[in-house]
Amino acid sequence: MMAYRPDGAPSTDDFGAFLPGPRLTMAGASEGPLAGLSFAAKDLFDVAGHVTVCGSPDWGATHPPAARSATVIEKLLAAGGSLAGKTVTDEISLGLLGRNRHYGSPVNPRAPDRYTGGSSSGSAAAVAGDLVSFALGSDTGGSMRVPSSYCGIYGIRPTHGAIPVAGLMTQAPSFDTAGFFAADPEIFARVGDVLLPDASLGEIEEVIVAEDAFGAADAAVSAALKPAIERIATLIGASRTEIVAAEGLRVWNEHHCFLQHPEFARTFGPWVDAIDPRLSYDVAKTIANARGLPDAPKRAAEAFRPLVRERLDALLDGRRVLCLPTTPTTALPRDLSLSATGEACDRIVDLTCIAGLTGLPQISLPLATSGGLPIGLSLIGWRGSDLTLLDLARRLGSPQ
Amino acid sequence: MMAYRPDGAPSTDDFGAFLPGPRLTMAGASEGPLAGLSFAAKDLFDVAGHVTVCGSPDWGATHPPAARSATVIEKLLAAGGSLAGKTVTDEISLGLLGRNRHYGSPVNPRAPDRYTGGSSSGSAAAVAGDLVSFALGSDTGGSMRVPSSYCGIYGIRPTHGAIPVAGLMTQAPSFDTAGFFAADPEIFARVGDVLLPDASLGEIEEVIVAEDAFGAADAAVSAALKPAIERIATLIGASRTEIVAAEGLRVWNEHHCFLQHPEFARTFGPWVDAIDPRLSYDVAKTIANARGLPDAPKRAAEAFRPLVRERLDALLDGRRVLCLPTTPTTALPRDLSLSATGEACDRIVDLTCIAGLTGLPQISLPLATSGGLPIGLSLIGWRGSDLTLLDLARRLGSPQ
Numbered sequence: 001m002m003a004y005r006p007d008g009a010p011s012t013d014d015f016g017a018f019l020p021g022p023r024l025t026m027a028g029a030s031e032g033p034l035a036g037l038s039f040a041a042k043d044l045f046d047v048a049g050h051v052t053v054c055g056s057p058d059w060g061a062t063h064p065p066a067a068r069s070a071t072v073i074e075k076l077l078a079a080g081g082s083l084a085g086k087t088v089t090d091e092i093s094l095g096l097l098g099r100n101r102h103y104g105s106p107v108n109p110r111a112p113d114r115y116t117g118g119s120s121s122g123s124a125a126a127v128a129g130d131l132v133s134f135a136l137g138s139d140t141g142g143s144m145r146v147p148s149s150y151c152g153i154y155g156i157r158p159t160h161g162a163i164p165v166a167g168l169m170t171q172a173p174s175f176d177t178a179g180f181f182a183a184d185p186e187i188f189a190r191v192g193d194v195l196l197p198d199a200s201l202g203e204i205e206e207v208i209v210a211e212d213a214f215g216a217a218d219a220a221v222s223a224a225l226k227p228a229i230e231r232i233a234t235l236i237g238a239s240r241t242e243i244v245a246a247e248g249l250r251v252w253n254e255h256h257c258f259l260q261h262p263e264f265a266r267t268f269g270p271w272v273d274a275i276d277p278r279l280s281y282d283v284a285k286t287i288a289n290a291r292g293l294p295d296a297p298k299r300a301a302e303a304f305r306p307l308v309r310e311r312l313d314a315l316l317d318g319r320r321v322l323c324l325p326t327t328p329t330t331a332l333p334r335d336l337s338l339s340a341t342g343e344a345c346d347r348i349v350d351l352t353c354i355a356g357l358t359g360l361p362q363i364s365l366p367l368a369t370s371g372g373l374p375i376g377l378s379l380i381g382w383r384g385s386d387l388t389l390l391d392l393a394r395r396l397g398s399p400q
Numbered sequence: 401m402m403a404y405r406p407d408g409a410p411s412t413d414d415f416g417a418f419l420p421g422p423r424l425t426m427a428g429a430s431e432g433p434l435a436g437l438s439f440a441a442k443d444l445f446d447v448a449g450h451v452t453v454c455g456s457p458d459w460g461a462t463h464p465p466a467a468r469s470a471t472v473i474e475k476l477l478a479a480g481g482s483l484a485g486k487t488v489t490d491e492i493s494l495g496l497l498g499r500n501r502h503y504g505s506p507v508n509p510r511a512p513d514r515y516t517g518g519s520s521s522g523s524a525a526a527v528a529g530d531l532v533s534f535a536l537g538s539d540t541g542g543s544m545r546v547p548s549s550y551c552g553i554y555g556i557r558p559t560h561g562a563i564p565v566a567g568l569m570t571q572a573p574s575f576d577t578a579g580f581f582a583a584d585p586e587i588f589a590r591v592g593d594v595l596l597p598d599a600s601l602g603e604i605e606e607v608i609v610a611e612d613a614f615g616a617a618d619a620a621v622s623a624a625l626k627p628a629i630e631r632i633a634t635l636i637g638a639s640r641t642e643i644v645a646a647e648g649l650r651v652w653n654e655h656h657c658f659l660q661h662p663e664f665a666r667t668f669g670p671w672v673d674a675i676d677p678r679l680s681y682d683v684a685k686t687i688a689n690a691r692g693l694p695d696a697p698k699r700a701a702e703a704f705r706p707l708v709r710e711r712l713d714a715l716l717d718g719r720r721v722l723c724l725p726t727t728p729t730t731a732l733p734r735d736l737s738l739s740a741t742g743e744a745c746d747r748i749v750d751l752t753c754i755a756g757l758t759g760l761p762q763i764s765l766p767l768a769t770s771g772g773l774p775i776g777l778s779l780i781g782w783r784g785s786d787l788t789l790l791d792l793a794r795r796l797g798s799p800q
Contacts, residue, residue, distance in 0.1 A: 058501075101458075101678050272681050273737045278501050281672050284684030337673045 015107040016088065017125035019043055023085035024050055028077045033190055035080030037133040040126040042119075043086040044093055044138055045070040045178075046167040054169050055089040055100050055119075058277035070167025072136060072178050072195060079194040084132050087122025092268060093138065093171045094283045095119045096146050096345050096352075097332060101280045105334065110152045110374050114331035117147035120181070124151040127181040134182040134191050140171045141260055142352030144179035145378065148364035149326035152374025154188040154393055155181045158386050160359035163195050172263030175356055183366075185393045192390040199387040205319040207232055207239040207379075213324035216249055216350045220370050221325055228367035228377045229323055235395065242315070244322065245308075249350040252308065256353035258301035261290035282338060305357055312358045316382040321389070324351060326364040326376030355380050363389045365396065415507040416488065417525035419443055423485035424450060426473075432480030433590055437533040440526040442519075443486040444493055444538055445470040445578075446567040454569050455489040455500050455519075458677035470567025472536060472578050472595060479594040484532050487522025492668060493538065493571045494683045495519045496546050496745050496752075497732060501680045505734065510552045510774050514731035517547035520581070524551040527581040534582040534591050540571045541660055542752030544579035545778065548764035549726035552774025554588040554793055555581045558786045560759035563595050572663035575756055585793045592790040599787040605719040607632055607639040607779075613724035616649055616750045620770050621725055628767035628777045629723055635795065642715070644722065645708075649750040652708065656753035658701035661690035682738060705757055712758045716782040721789070724751060726764040726776030755780050763789045765796065 017040070024047055028034065046052050046066035053060035073083065088103050090096075098121030099105045108116045109129035116125045120137025124147030127135045137144045139157040148155030156179045163178045170176060180195065182188035192199075209229060214222045233239035245252045268287055271277070279287075316322065328347045336344070355362040360383055364376035381389045417440070424447055428434065446452050446466035453460035473483065488503050490496075498521030499505045508516045509529035516525045520537025524547030527535045537544045539557040548555025556579045563578045570576060580595065582588035592599075609629060614622045633639035645652045668687055671677070679687075716722065728747045736744070755762040760783055764776035781789045 099676065101676055273739050276499065276501055276738055277681060278678050279681055279684060281677060281679055281684045281687070284679060284681045285688035287681070288685035288688055338676055339673050 014131060015109050015125040015129045016104045017106045017122040017129060017131060018085040018087055019053070020103060024083065025085060026077060026083040028080045028082040030080070032078065032080030033194055034076060037081050037187065038084040039076055039081045040085050040087045040123050040132045040135040041073060041083060042089050042123045042135070042137045044089055044169040045073055045136055047073060047083070047086070052169060054093065055091040055103060056277060056279070057102050058275060059092060062271070062275050066167065068167065071164040073167070075194055076136070087126055087135065090119030090121060090143075091280055091283050093119045093140060093143060093169065094264070094286055096142050096348050097341055098147060098150075099280070108151055108331050111331050114333055114373070115150065117150035117327070117331065119143040120147050124148065124153060124155070124181055127151070127153050127183050130183065133184070133187055134180055137179050137181060138168055139177045139179050140175045141256070141356055142348055144181070145326050145352055145362060145364050145376070146348060148181060148366070149376030150331035150374065152366040152369070152376075153181050153183050154185055154363065154366060155179060156192070156363045156386065156390065157355055157361065158196065159361040159383050162199060162361070162384065162386055170267050172260045172267065174263060175260050185397065189390040189394040192387055196386050199384055201391060202318065202385055202388045204236050204321050204381075204388060204392060205238060207236050208315065208320055208322050209239060209241045210244045210322050210324040211241045212243045212245055212249055213351055213354070216347065217325040217328040221329060221375050224368045224370035224375055225325055225377050228365070231367070232323065232379070232396065244312075244354060249353070252357055253346070253349045253353045255301040255304045256349060256357050258293065258297040259305060260356070261286070262293055262298055265290035265293075282342070309358045312360060313383065316360070318382050320382070321385070322354070322380040324354070324378050324380065326378040327351065330370050330373035330375050359383065361386045361389055363393055365393055367396070414531060415509050415525040415529045416504045417506050417522040417529065417531060418485040418487055419453070420503060424483065425485060426477060426483040428477045428480045428482040430480070432478065433594055434476060435480030437481050437587065438484040439476055439481045440485050440487045440523050440532045440535040441473060441483060442489050442523045442535070442537045444489055444569040445473055445536055447473060447483070447486070452569060454493065455491040455503060456677060456679070457502050458675060459492060462671070462675050466567065468567065471564040473567070475594055476536070476591075487526055487535065490519030490521060490543075491680055491683050493519045493540060493543060493569065494664070494686055496542050496748050497741055498547060498550070499680070508551055508731050511731050514733055514773070515550065517550035517727070517731065519543040520547050524548065524553060524555070524581055527551070527553050527583050530583065533584070533587055534580055537579050537581060538568055539577045539579050540575045541656070541756055542748055544581070545726050545752055545762060545764050545776070546748060548581060548766070549776030550731035550774065552766040552769070553581050553583050554585055554763065554766060555579060556592070556763045556786065556790065557755055557761065558596065559761040559783050562599060562761070562784065562786055570667050572660045572667065574663060575660050585797065589790040589794040592787055596786050599784060601791060602718065602785055602788045604636050604721050604781075604788060604792060605638060607636050608715065608720055608722050609639060609641045610644045610722050610724040611641045612643045612645055612649055613751055613754070616747065617725040617728040621729060621775050624768045624770035624775055625725055625777050628765070631767070632723065632779070632796065644754060649753070652757055653746070653749045653753045655701040655704045656749060656757050658693065658697040659705060660756070661686070662693055662698055665690035682742070709758045712760060713783065716760070716780075718782050720782070721785070722754070722780040724754070724778050724780065726778040727751065730770050730773035730775050759783065761786045761789055763793055765793055767796070
């Protein structure tokens with residue numbers, strides 16, 4: 001049983017990024033493209049011989065040590081990266097803010113009174129706090145993108161299926177992806193070369209600014225991102241504005257949830273039923289509501305998803321990228337009530353559902369601040385454009 | 401932070417009845433009707449200077465020590481009873497089985513592989529295990545009656561309002577009652593004399609056997625209770641059979657829930673919202689569902705309650721008692737899944753809702769076993785007949 005760190009007072013020597021107790025470390029190969037770099041891994045990734053706790057003491061207590069390490073961890077070690085520790089995650093990956101009532105909510109190194117974003121909270125804090133060179137996270141509904149934006153670092157949710165998820169805790173398989181953070185765009189791209197060896201480098205011909213996505217963000221956030229958009233448009237040489245979701249982004253959000261929620265209810269339902277775990281209220285409520293969802297909206301969402309995939313595939317057409325705010329606001333304060341954070345999460349998913357529903361890759365770039373806090377600008381590329389997006393991040397250079 | 405005792409393996413030296421750590425004891429007055437008797441108190445009752453944890457570490461961590469002791473504890477101490485410790489309760493009193501994932505689920509002394517019933521689980525275990533002479537519990541939806549039946553002891557849910565609830569954690573105020581358990585009917589009645597000084601002794605002229613309530617119980621349970629019913633009918637001298645709920649007991653159950661659940665949602669909602677507590681899945685689900693209830697069924701239930709109160713007041717008419725099984729089954733096995741226990745609880749409330757909705761007093765008598773396990777026979781009396789019911793328990797003598 002690990003110590004309970006109240007939400008408001010995690011250990012600050014490491015931003016509460018790492019799991020309590022001795023760090024789980026593994027030395028990487030002495031040579032390779034990542035030699036000399038350290039990385040952290042969200043505690044949803046298996047390390048052989050160790051229990052993957054997934055941010056829940058009762059999950060940890062009811063699962064055996066992993067038989068082998070996650071594919072991505074093996075690849076990073078083989079490429080010379082060294083594992084510096086496993087990081088705190090929102091409980092069983094259900095959360096977008098970086099809250100964990102069992103192990104403490106990591107501190108945002110760029111804004112200590114605010115959340116890091118989640119669920120890849122500890123990995124983002126470790127990178128933003130300069131404790132590691134890069135870090136593994138995962139993204140089902142926004143778990144890479146939100147902490148990238150809140151903590152002011154680079155992060156990618158790859159094309160669905162492009163990075164192997166073997167050894168990553170399953171949440172909602174048709175949405176689950178493994179991603180990574182870095183503070184340096186050069187390292188960010190180098191990790192991509194290791195984890196996405198099959199991807200090809202393409203050419204971006206046009207930037208499409210998602211008018212409705214910018215409309216869904218706070219006006220100050222949209223304004224703060226404008227110079228960065230212009231920089232990218234100038235670099236690419238062509239841009240236009242378009243409404244992505246004629247139906248309204250909230251409708252996309254709802255369809256996303258009607259698909260994702262039954263999937264995680266299938267994943268976690270039998271465990272909950274057998275184990276009777278202690279959970280955070282919001283996690284339990286999310287699972288309970290998902291288990292109670294009627295069939296009709298699920299069927300509607302199953303019909304909706306291929307249509308919007310086709311639409312965005314046609315729009316991006318192997319040569320365009322969509323530009324949007326990563327999150328509608330900067331990092332949220334740590335003292336919000338659950339009802340306030342619930343409303344905030346609804347607004348976040350209005351933006352994160354676009355790549356989620358379509359399975360397209362998205363990178364978040366730390367190119368702006370608003371009110372002194374980081375805010376990410378996102379680019380969604382065509383299916384398989386991951387390396388092209390990472391290359392663009394490298395060309396845009398260091399954070400401004 | 402107290403140690404986590406997994407559900408299947410609580411400490412067995414005290415049946416896991418008492419809270420972990422040093423016992424909270426208080427010596428009673430040297431003279432009085434309860435002199436020389438020890439009692440336990442469910443950890444929903446305040447003791448001055450101590451935090452009432454209410455079965456939830458996060459409740460305990462977010463509430464100050466009680467300024468004064470609960471009225472009933474003061475009365476028992478003044479009457480000579482000595483407090484021997486505080487007992488485990490289902491988390492914030494929401495449960496009927498005796499499960500607690502934070503402090504362990506007490507062992508049923510009469511059936512170690514089965515639950516004690518709850519939420520007054522530790523108090524029932526302490527009495528059934530002969531660790532104390534009597535014990536305080538509370539009953540909102542069945543929390544005295546279910547453990548009385550499962551553990552084979554005497555227990556009372558008094559007339560609503562007859563025993564003061566000052567210093568008892570509020571759950572659903574229009575249902576909350578303070579009650580007590582004893583293994584000996586003489587002591588059971590003596591505690592009633594102390595806690596119900598204003599009640600008067602009346603005469604029971606007729607026993608009404610609730611046909612629908614017996615129909616809602618397992619056939620083996622109804623059959624096992626038959627000899628005890630006949631004994632009571634013979635003692636009283638007159639009996640007949642009647643259907644209590646023409647609408648069906650499940651309809652009464654639903655109306656009960658439509659009233660109770662919004663009340664506890666109002667009680668716990670602001671705390672949950674502010675504190676983000678760690679909860680058992682079922683507790684969180686129960687609160688979340690209650691907060692989401694629409695208004696129409698609440699209004700229907702508000703209209704329904706006075707009608708059934710009038711009906712039962714007319715039926716019992718200051719001279720009749722209603723006889724029913726306390727629970728539809730004997731104690732449930734400890735290894736059930738949450739979905740199985742959920743269905744079991746629905747069946748329990750079919751029976752416990754009768755006294756709950758009407759506010760009438762109910763005693764459970766340990767007068768039978770089924771398959772070697774205890775099963776309680778209940779009597780519901782007219783409003784204010786508490787001492788009359790306790791006197792009947794005394795006249796029926798020791799458990800058979």
